[in-house]
Amino acid sequence: LRVNQEEVPENCNSIQDEEQDADISKHRQKIAENKDQMRTNVIQEIMNTERVYIKHLKDICEGYIRQCRKHTGMFTAAQLSTIFGNIEDIYKFQRKFLKDLEKQYNKEEPHLSEIGSCFLQHQEGFAIYSEYCNNHPSACTELSKLMKQGKYRHFFEACRLLQQMIDIAIDGFLLTPVQKICKYPLQLAELLKYTTQEH
Numbered sequence: 001l002r003v004n005q006e007e008v009p010e011n012c013n014s015i016q017d018e019e020q021d022a023d024i025s026k027h028r029q030k031i032a033e034n035k036d037q038m039r040t041n042v043i044q045e046i047m048n049t050e051r052v053y054i055k056h057l058k059d060i061c062e063g064y065i066r067q068c069r070k071h072t073g074m075f076t077a078a079q080l081s082t083i084f085g086n087i088e089d090i091y092k093f094q095r096k097f098l099k100d101l102e103k104q105y106n107k108e109e110p111h112l113s114e115i116g117s118c119f120l121q122h123q124e125g126f127a128i129y130s131e132y133c134n135n136h137p138s139a140c141t142e143l144s145k146l147m148k149q150g151k152y153r154h155f156f157e158a159c160r161l162l163q164q165m166i167d168i169a170i171d172g173f174l175l176t177p178v179q180k181i182c183k184y185p186l187q188l189a190e191l192l193k194y195t196t197q198e199h
Contacts, residue, residue: 035194035196036111036194037111038193038194039110039111039191039194039195040110040111042187042190042191042194043105043110043111043113043115043191044110045187046101046115046187046191047101047102047105049183049187050094050097050098050101051098053094053176053180054091054094054095054098056173056176057087057090057091057094057176057177058091059163059165059173060084060087060091060173060174061087061088061091062163063159063160063162063163063165064084064156064159064160064163064170064173065080065084065087065088067155067159067162068080068083068159071155074151074152074155079142079146082135082138082139082142083139083142083143083174084139084174085131085132085135085136085139086128086131086132086135087132087174087177089128090128090129090132090177093122093125093126093128096122096125097118097122097125100118100121100122101115101118104117104118111194114199115191116188116191119184119188126181126184129177129181132177132178133177133178133181136174136175136178139174140171140174143170143171143174144171156169156170
């Protein structure tokens with residue numbers, strides 16, 4: 001409905017349309033850039049948490065298991081198997097997995113990294129976590145029995161200090177694989193959220 005009866009110059013509307021189109025395309029570009037930035041953040045989070053996790057696994061294997069094996073008077077092979085489960089296999093698997101992730105990581109343009117293929121390639125390997133997770137309650141029980149004795153508390157603390165590990169008790173370290181395997185689906189869902197259909 002025109003209130004003003006004067007004629008509107010014809011080119012006036014087309015200028016407004018062009019400005020609107022320019023605004024829309026700027027807006028779309030901004031959204032795309034934000035999406036790229038968000039995807040970069042998710043990829044970097046996955047890479048960083050993976051590197052930290054490998055360090056924890058290394059500390060467990062070299063800081064605790066290696067020292068425990070030297071003290072045959074304190075630990076039986078069965079006890080060590082109960083406490084640590086198949087964590088050494090997990091460490092071996094995760095090192096290979098991280099190596100493949102690093103290959104797929106695009107340092108210049110992280111948002112273009114194609115890391116999904118690594119998860120697909122290693123999907124069967126992740127099955128080793130079920131053994132670890134199923135064994136975890138027994139590990140906690142065995143560990144809490146030993147921790148009632150001062151010499152074991154001191155021994156594990158000495159191992160931690162010797163390896164210069166962060167200030168977390170051994171049971172905290174042994175929980176990390178359980179937490180890690182639960183975190184992957186969340187990270188992948190987040191990655192998918194910022195991945196375009198044609199990626």
